[in-house]
Every structure is written in C-alpha cells, then in structure tokens.
Amino acid sequence: MKNIFKSIAIAFPIFIGTVLNSSDSFAQATATASASANIITPISIAKTVDMNFGNVAVSATIAGTAVLAPAGTRTTGGAGGVTLPATTGTVSAASFDVTGQASYTYAITLPSSTTITDGSSHTMTVDNFTSVPATTGTLSGSGTQTLNVGATLNVSAGQASGTYTNATGVPVTVNYN
16 A cells, blocks of 8 residues: 555656646747848949039139039129139039939938138138939939039139149938938
8 A cells, every 4th residue: 555655646746747748838839930131232322523613713802602503504603703704614513323223212411511722722612512313312213313413612702713622522422211
C-alpha cells in the first residue's frame, strides 16, 4: 500500500504538469508576414547653365538692381541706378537637370543670398532667388525635369567695374516629397 501511495504521489505531479502543459499549447498561436521594399531611383540635380546677369551699367550716385527671371530675361529695379546696355553680354538664368523616379514630386530649396566679388574688395549681393518650377516640381514619365533659377543683383552706387563671380556657386537643393 505504501508503494501505491508513493507511485500516486510521484505520478500525480507528472500528470498535473502534463495536463497544464497541454492546455498551455492551446493558448498560443503563430502567424507569419512577409517583408518587402520598393527601392526608387535616387533624386539628383546637375547644373547645365551658370547664372549670368550680363552687362550692367551703374549710376555714380544711385544704387539699383538687375532682376534676372528664370526665363533668362532681365529688368531693372530699385532706385533706378542700373541700366541694361544694348550690348547685353551673356545673359542666362541658372539651369539644372533634375532626375529621379518617374512622376514623383520634389521640393526645391533656393539660397537666401550669395555674394559675388571682383576678386578684390568689391562685392555685390545676389538675393530674391526664384525658380520655375517654383517650390515643387514633378518629374516626367521618364523621370526628368529642367529647373531654371533667376535672382536679383543688388548694385551699389558707383559700383567698381569688373567681372564679379563667386567661388561657392549658387546651391540649389531638391528632395522627394
């Protein structure tokens, strides 16, 4: 009889453990999901034409501006101290080729201003940058678009003559929306 009680005492915890473990397996379920990604063509921008305001004449006493539109046309502004001679020189808006994923839209970031210099101590500020497209572009079905950029050249009264440029260029940034 002692052996029977010993056998029951030993078997009971094993039986209870088996019952509990078997019910635990019914409280658990597993499912799987697949993972995927779609890698798109990176967006890029490449300069094709530099910005050039062309020949600008300045008053000895009055400041003014030359405004270069993204279409490459010029006008004057400010207090009237700038004129645009008939011999225009090279006039061109900056132009960039934007490429990337077909039909995607992108945001355009233009600089707030830049300084150009004659290589000496004379400088002018270029600001009020504008572009076509303006703030958002859409790549074509082949994944391309031309981006043209204009700006305003601020000319001081009696500005020293010479060729003015900037070493850092005009940074234009594009990012997918």
